[in-house]
Amino acid sequence: MSDLAEVQPGTRPWEPARGASLAVVLHRYDRPLIGTFDQHGTHYLFRCLAGEVERANFWSYVRVDPDQEAKLADVSAELFDEAIDEASQGPGVLAIAVDDRIVASALIDDLDIDLSPVISQLASRGLAILREEEAALQEVAAAV
Amino acid sequence: MVPDALSNSETLTQYGHSDSRPPFRNRPREWTEDEISLIRGPLGKEEAARAVRDRRWEVSAKDQVRQTTAGRLRMAGFSVTSTGTPRNPGHVSVRIDLEKVWDDDACARFDECFGN
Numbered sequence: 035m036s037d038l039a040e041v042q043p044g045t046r047p048w049e050p051a052r053g054a055s056l057a058v059v060l061h062r063y064d065r066p067l068i069g070t071f072d073q074h075g076t077h078y079l080f081r082c083l084a085g086e087v088e089r090a091n092f093w094s095y096v097r098v099d100p101d102q103e104a105k106l107a108d109v110s111a112e113l114f115d116e117a118i119d120e121a122s123q124g125p126g127v128l129a130i131a132v133d134d135r136i137v138a139s140a141l142i143d144d145l146d147i148d149l150s151p152v153i154s155q156l157a158s159r160g161l162a163i164l165r166e167e168e169a170a171l172q173e174v175a176a177a178v
Numbered sequence: 179m180v181p182d183a184l185s186n187s188e189t190l191t192q193y194g195h196s197d198s199r200p201p202f203r204n205r206p207r208e209w210t211e212d213e214i215s216l217i218r219g220p221l222g223k224e225e226a227a228r229a230v231r232d233r234r235w236e237v238s239a240k241d242q243v244r245q246t247t248a249g250r251l252r253m254a255g256f257s258v259t260s261t262g263t264p265r266n267p268g269h270v271s272v273r274i275d276l277e278k279v280w281d282d283d284a285c286a287r288f289d290e291c292f293g294n
């Protein structure tokens with residue numbers, strides 16, 4: 035059992051690695067925004083931090099135990115955000131996604147800190163990766 | 179969570195953002211979605227943003243809402259069901275019949291449901 039979710043580029047933010055399977059959706063709007071997924075028998079909480087209706091978005095991942103997961107599924111809407119904040123502490127993973135696929139991720143010692151510097155770095159990395167992909171596509175197109 | 183029946187007269191709100199293209203979705207994203215989300219009730223943009231966004235989100239003039247009814251969507255060929263979640267008990271799913279395709283015509287019919 036690992037404290038940190040495995041997050042792989044190219045996968046969906048709510049199933050962020052091959053073999054991960056969506057377990058519970060706690061919040062959705064067009065796409066799942068908050069919920070849990072199973073990875074090697076361990077459940078992790080995924081949460082969209084920003085970009086809920088946009089093409090690009092930021093996500094956090096943290097391990098949840100069965101008691102926490104049951105509590106999140108039962109908590110009232112009024113207390114939900116507080117419960118999610120409480121569950122989203124400690125070591126985790128932060129990721130950026132574009133068009134529902136993970137582009138880049140970073141391990142975080144504690145998700146309950148100011149994440150803006152890490153988000154900024156991830157955004158830069160994500161942009162660099164997308165530019166590399168664009169250049170590769172143009173290269174292939176030119177060769178055809 | 180047991181879905182509540184939605185009457186045809188019930189007002190539904192779609193939340194959007196002016197920086198998105200289009201500001202209001204009129205078709206599910208290809209490959210990853212099979213429905214469009216709405217919210218029960220005639221919500222203002224602040225209420226709708228709170229129902230969708232992380233609570234740290236600061237509502238601005240770019241947040242937008244538009245409204246229709248369950249009946250108008252059903253008349254246009256869509257299925258409309260209450261699919262509340264713990265975070266948003268008012269969540270509503272709009273889908274198209276399995277044998278139909280959410281094509282450009284369906285997009286136009288969906289958008290027309292929000293007109294006067």
